[in-house]
Amino acid sequence: MADYRELWSKLGIDLEKHDKLCAVLPELYGGVYLTQKNRPEGMNYFNLVVAEVHGLRIQELDDYKAQGGKVVGTFCVFVPDEVILAAKAIGVGLCSGSQFWVEDGEKVLPRNLCPLIKALMGAKVGGTCPYFQSCDMLIGETTCDGKKKAWEILNDYVPVHVMELPQMKREKNCKAWEEEIKEFISKMEELTENKVTVESLRQGIKTANAKRRALKRLYNLRKYKPSPISGLDVLLISQIAFYDDPDRFVEKLNELCDELDERVKKGVDEGKKRIMITGTPMALPNWKLHSIIEGLNAQVVVEETCTGTRYFENEVCEEGETIDDLVKNLADRYMKINCACFTPNTGRIDDIIKYVDEYHVDGVIDFNLSFCHTYAVEHKDVEKVLKEKDIPLIQIETDYSTEDSGQIKTRVEAFLEMI
Amino acid sequence: MADYRELWSKLGIDLEKHDKLCAVLPELYGGVYLTQKNRPEGMNYFNLVVAEVHGLRIQELDDYKAQGGKVVGTFCVFVPDEVILAAKAIGVGLCSGSQFWVEDGEKVLPRNLCPLIKALMGAKVGGTCPYFQSCDMLIGETTCDGKKKAWEILNDYVPVHVMELPQMKREKNCKAWEEEIKEFISKMEELTENKVTVESLRQGIKTANAKRRALKRLYNLRKYKPSPISGLDVLLISQIAFYDDPDRFVEKLNELCDELDERVKKGVDEGKKRIMITGTPMALPNWKLHSIIEGLNAQVVVEETCTGTRYFENEVCEEGETIDDLVKNLADRYMKINCACFTPNTGRIDDIIKYVDEYHVDGVIDFNLSFCHTYAVEHKDVEKVLKEKDIPLIQIETDYSTEDSGQIKTRVEAFLEMI
Numbered sequence: 001m002a003d004y005r006e007l008w009s010k011l012g013i014d015l016e017k018h019d020k021l022c023a024v025l026p027e028l029y030g031g032v033y034l035t036q037k038n039r040p041e042g043m044n045y046f047n048l049v050v051a052e053v054h055g056l057r058i059q060e061l062d063d064y065k066a067q068g069g070k071v072v073g074t075f076c077v078f079v080p081d082e083v084i085l086a087a088k089a090i091g092v093g094l095c096s097g098s099q100f101w102v103e104d105g106e107k108v109l110p111r112n113l114c115p116l117i118k119a120l121m122g123a124k125v126g127g128t129c130p131y132f133q134s135c136d137m138l139i140g141e142t143t144c145d146g147k148k149k150a151w152e153i154l155n156d157y158v159p160v161h162v163m164e165l166p167q168m169k170r171e172k173n174c175k176a177w178e179e180e181i182k183e184f185i186s187k188m189e190e191l192t193e194n195k196v197t198v199e200s201l202r203q204g205i206k207t208a209n210a211k212r213r214a215l216k217r218l219y220n221l222r223k224y225k226p227s228p229i230s231g232l233d234v235l236l237i238s239q240i241a242f243y244d245d246p247d248r249f250v251e252k253l254n255e256l257c258d259e260l261d262e263r264v265k266k267g268v269d270e271g272k273k274r275i276m277i278t279g280t281p282m283a284l285p286n287w288k289l290h291s292i293i294e295g296l297n298a299q300v301v302v303e304e305t306c307t308g309t310r311y312f313e314n315e316v317c318e319e320g321e322t323i324d325d326l327v328k329n330l331a332d333r334y335m336k337i338n339c340a341c342f343t344p345n346t347g348r349i350d351d352i353i354k355y356v357d358e359y360h361v362d363g364v365i366d367f368n369l370s371f372c373h374t375y376a377v378e379h380k381d382v383e384k385v386l387k388e389k390d391i392p393l394i395q396i397e398t399d400y401s402t403e404d405s406g407q408i409k410t411r412v413e414a415f416l417e418m419i
Numbered sequence: 420m421a422d423y424r425e426l427w428s429k430l431g432i433d434l435e436k437h438d439k440l441c442a443v444l445p446e447l448y449g450g451v452y453l454t455q456k457n458r459p460e461g462m463n464y465f466n467l468v469v470a471e472v473h474g475l476r477i478q479e480l481d482d483y484k485a486q487g488g489k490v491v492g493t494f495c496v497f498v499p500d501e502v503i504l505a506a507k508a509i510g511v512g513l514c515s516g517s518q519f520w521v522e523d524g525e526k527v528l529p530r531n532l533c534p535l536i537k538a539l540m541g542a543k544v545g546g547t548c549p550y551f552q553s554c555d556m557l558i559g560e561t562t563c564d565g566k567k568k569a570w571e572i573l574n575d576y577v578p579v580h581v582m583e584l585p586q587m588k589r590e591k592n593c594k595a596w597e598e599e600i601k602e603f604i605s606k607m608e609e610l611t612e613n614k615v616t617v618e619s620l621r622q623g624i625k626t627a628n629a630k631r632r633a634l635k636r637l638y639n640l641r642k643y644k645p646s647p648i649s650g651l652d653v654l655l656i657s658q659i660a661f662y663d664d665p666d667r668f669v670e671k672l673n674e675l676c677d678e679l680d681e682r683v684k685k686g687v688d689e690g691k692k693r694i695m696i697t698g699t700p701m702a703l704p705n706w707k708l709h710s711i712i713e714g715l716n717a718q719v720v721v722e723e724t725c726t727g728t729r730y731f732e733n734e735v736c737e738e739g740e741t742i743d744d745l746v747k748n749l750a751d752r753y754m755k756i757n758c759a760c761f762t763p764n765t766g767r768i769d770d771i772i773k774y775v776d777e778y779h780v781d782g783v784i785d786f787n788l789s790f791c792h793t794y795a796v797e798h799k800d801v802e803k804v805l806k807e808k809d810i811p812l813i814q815i816e817t818d819y820s821t822e823d824s825g826q827i828k829t830r831v832e833a834f835l836e837m838i
Contacts, residue, residue: 108799109796109799110792110795110796110798110816112531112789112790112792112795112816113792113795113796142586142587142762144564144792145563145564145760145792145793145796146792146796148586148762148793149759149762149792149793149796149797150796151762152762152763152764152796152797152800153796153799153800162587162762164585164586164587164592166583167561167567167583167586168561168581168583172595172598173583176591176595179591340568341564343561343567343568343570343571343581344571345571370531371531371790371792373529373531373532373563373564373565373568373790373792374564374567374568376529376531376532377528377529377532377564377565377568377569377571377572378568378571379529380527380528380572381571381572397529397531
């Protein structure tokens with residue numbers, strides 16, 4: 001890796017602390033990813049992205065900022081990338097998946113909070129994330145209590161604009177979400193000094209749709225028996241989707257899918273158990289559960305999560321004559337995301353049932369980040385419906401520490417034997 | 420106590436389990452309340468209400484239902500009592516404050532959830548609360564993640580109507596809350612088959628305002644040194660306010676205040692430390708923290724909580740020619756409640772500062788029910804501002820169990836010595 005210390009220093013990174021983070025990641029990645037056998041050639045690009053995670057892409061952001069460009073951080077699949085693209089800003093998904101940041105997060109947040117929120121806070125408070133440090137503004141949302149209140153604290157460190165996501169999906173809620181998107185457009189215009197036009201917004205939609213289509217293509221390939229790619233590799237690709245350059249990402253992902261098309265033709269089913277993960281997101285580098293599952297005789301074939309299907313399902317309609325038309329298209333698409341922050345959220349259970357069929361799933365793991373109330377409470381309903389349909393299910397609640405890995409492995413092993 | 424077993428049985432109460440609850444309460448009440456010295460005579464009414472908590476009032480509800488009346492359960496100070504009164508239904512506040520119900524709640528809810536939500540769920544699931552059993556409908560709200568999702572489960576047991584509370588306080592949010600109140604009116608009209616008229620709604624407002632005024636009078640009396648009434652007694656009165664007949668409650672509370680007016684004239688300050696509690700609500704019979712504080716050389720003189728000032732501050736304007744006018748008045752008043760479910764919620768900190776002055780407070784205890792994210796995260800801001808103003812503060816996070824009582828006592832003792 002090139003020397004980025006000067007760049008990091010300019011960004012206000014705590015270099016000494018950051019060195020510790022940089023020391024951990026390659027070993028973790030090597031152990032989890034590079035030990036996989038027979039990986040597709042196309043994963044080399046994504047290996048490179050990880051190797052350069054705090055390097056090349058940060059340099060790109062810095063170069064863009066040097067030209068007067070703006071960088072905007074987001075934390076949730078509800079914040080419309082299309083608007084960021086239309087305002088010619090660069091959006092980076094900042095959800096944080098490492099235990100490394102939790103300690104700093106707990107300095108300002110209660111310990112009884114989900115690790116994702118503590119980690120994203122810690123990454124900023126501790127000054128150890130160059131993405132965070134590159135952001136001119138953060139875009140929060142009111143999807144859960146923890147994040148909703150965390151923005152108030154983060155706002156002391158960097159400007160935060162919060163979008164109020166409705167809590168139901170009635171017609172008036174969709175209207176309210178349109179209004180929030182319009183406010184977001186104004187905010188982005190103000191920040192970037194670029195006008196969002198019908199054409200730039202339509203182009204933003206096309207770019208985001210292309211990314212969705214490429215991810216959907218990848219997921220469709222997993223429906224084959226055997227899936228031509230590991231769940232671990234797909235998880236990584238999804239995680240990278242949140243911060244990579246979208247056009248390059250789509251090109252590289254499509255190249256990989258071309259290779260996977262060939263693999264499918266030669267695939268020989270080894271009878272691995274096919275697992276769906278549903279529940280809370282897995283932010284980079286949270287590979288814990290996938291790594292446990294695929295270390296056993298099983299394969300993750302679909303994730304009904306925000307780092308899975310919820311991110312790419314349903315394209316935004318590209319037709320429309322006015323900004324209002326396109327904003328309505330955006331609202332329509334985003335309000336179809338079946339997140340547990342809505343009440344009710346029966347659409348999620350419909351999705352799970354549908355994916356069990358489409359991806360030929362043998363068993364479902366309801367994955368819950370500790371202290372995430374919405375998904376934890378929703379488990380009861382998921383359990384009820386899957387039981388009625390005789391679909392095997394276990395719930396795994398965990399955080400970013402590795403202390404419970406042995407215990408989780410034992411539970412997953414028992415689950416695989418049962419199904 | 421009269422024999423209500425037939426009534427309970429009719430309501431579908433689990434009699435055997437309920438007996439256990441009935442066996443615990445008198446002892447707890449006796450130990451915490453009846454051992455207090457020199458209580459006002461006027462507390463006798465409230466003693467009676469507690470003694471008959473599952474008796475007389477339940478009989479009243481049953482009598483009302485026998486005449487075709489409806490009973491509606493609520494869980495939050497945001498649900499406008501005025502509408503329930505205008506539709507000639509009886510509203511009962513069902514927030515549950517006993518560890519007794521937690522176990523049943525944990526059968527359907529995650530353990531990592533606030534005890535209040537687990538207890539209210541357990542009270543219904545276990546069939547041990549005659550108030551719950553008397554309800555024709557529950558009115559939920561989207562104030563926090565835990566409750567928002569719990570309604571989905573409760574709805575399997577009893578019809579639940581959920582009001583979507585906005586998460587911010589912008590003008591459009593107030594408008595949206597007006598719409599929610601209008602929907603609530605329709606829902607109540609449908610349930611009760613009584614039309615809500617301008618006059619019945621105005622009367623509802625007057626009744627609710629009278630209750631607010633009486634509680635405000637009580638709280639104003641606590642501003643004297645010494646306060647003429649214990650914090651424990653005020654807490655009990657606030658808790659009873661949620662389910663007692665409002666007219667009788669106001670009458671009895673005003674009688675008590677007349678007596679306290681006399682006490683104030685004869686009061687001799689014993690130099691007890693004057694404590695404010697801010698934070699999460701304390702539902703009946705959660706007297707844990709007050710009991711610890713007042714067992715030491717201190718007195719709780721104000722609660723900035725939902726079972727305190729948030730319940731009664733700000734009257735609803737009674738002027739208006741149409742339902743729309745009155746609904747706007749309701750929305751205006753309810754949107755002034757400074758709950759941590761809003762972002763931002765700086766008004767709460769302004770309130771705390773104001774009350775410290777008005778109630779001559781020596782120290783503030785930020786009380787947090789375990790796993791209540793919104794108040795837990797907001798603590799950081801409360802801490803920052805109180806530190807700037809040199810106002811002593813500690814945070815106490817606890818649930819309904821008594822396991823940590825000794826530890827809390829030690830911490831409060833140390834705090835009192837410090838201030």
